[in-house]
Amino acid sequence: MLTNLLPGLRDVRAPLSTGCIWLLTLWLFLEERVPTRQQAGGVWASLYRLGAVVGPAGVLAAGAFLAYLVGAMLAVRVVPVNTHEAPKSARFWKGGATLTPRVSRIAFDDLISFLQEQGRIPAPSSGADAAGEPARTQGERLVMNLVARDILGETRQLRTKLLIANYDLFNEYDRAVGEAEFRKNVAYAIVGLTAALTWLHSPWWALMVAVSVRLYLAGVGSERAANDVLIQAVVAGIVTPVALAGASGVPAVPTSRSHWPAPPPQSSPSAGGGG
DSSP states (O other): OHHHHHHHHHHHHHHHHHHHHHHHHHHHHHGGGSOOTTTOOTHHHHHHHHHHHHHHHHHHHHHHHHHHHHHHHHOOOOOSSOTTTHHHHSEEETTEEEOTTTSOHHHHHHHHHHHHHTTSSOOOOOHHHHHHOHHHHHHHHHHHHHHHHHHHTTHHHHHHHHHHHOHHHHHHHHHHHHHHHHHHHHHHHHHHHHHHHHHHTOGGGGGGHHHHHHHHHHHHHHHHHHHHHHHHHHHTTSSOOHHHHOBTTBOOOOSSGGGSOOOOOOOOOOSSOOO
C-alpha cells in the first residue's frame, strides 16, 4: 500500500513545499498591510470570522491547499529530455555530443556501443581511415548523434513503456524525477525568498543563494540519474524506442550496415584519349 502511495506523494511534495515558500515570500511583502482582528473590516473581517468557525485545523488545511495551488501554478516540471529539448541536449561540437546535464557520458557511451553492436549506426573509423577521411569520420559521428538524439527524444513514451515492462525500474526512474522536481523547484522558490529578505531587511540574506545553488545542482544530478535509468533500460532491451522498432509512418533505424546508403561512385577519367 505504501508503494502505491509513493508516486502520489512525490507529485504533491514539490508543489506543496514550493507553494509554502512562495506564500512566505508574499507574506513578507504584505505583512504590514494585513489588518489585525480588531482593525479588520470587509473581506478581512469575513476571513477572520471564517477562521473562527472552521478552527485552527481548518485554517491549516486551507493554507496547505492554497500553498499547493500556488506551487502547482509556479512549479517547473522536470522532463529530462523531450523532442523539443533534444536538439539542445545533443549539441554537435566537433562531431561530439555534449549531453550534460541531461544524461551522463557513461550512459551515452553505453547507448552508442549498443547501437553499434546491433549495426544500427556505423562503427567509428580506424585511426588510419580517420586521418585519411576526416569528412567521413565527421559524418559518422553526426549519424551517431542524430540516432541517439532521436532515442532520447522519446522520454515520455519510454516512461510509459517502462511502467508496463518493469514497475520496480519505473519506480526508480520516478523517484529520481521526483527528487529532481523537488530540489529544483525549492531552489527557485528560495531564490525568491532570498531576494525578498535581501530587499526588505539586510543584504546579508543574499548568502542564502548558496542554498539554492546547492539544491539546484542536486536536482541536476537526480535529473541525470533519471535519464540514465531510461538509457540503461533501452540497452538492456527492457523497452524499445520507436526510433528502433519503427511505427506507422516512422521507419526504424536500419539493423544492418548494408542498409546504409552506399557512397556515390567517384568519376574516373576516360581510358582512351580523343582521336
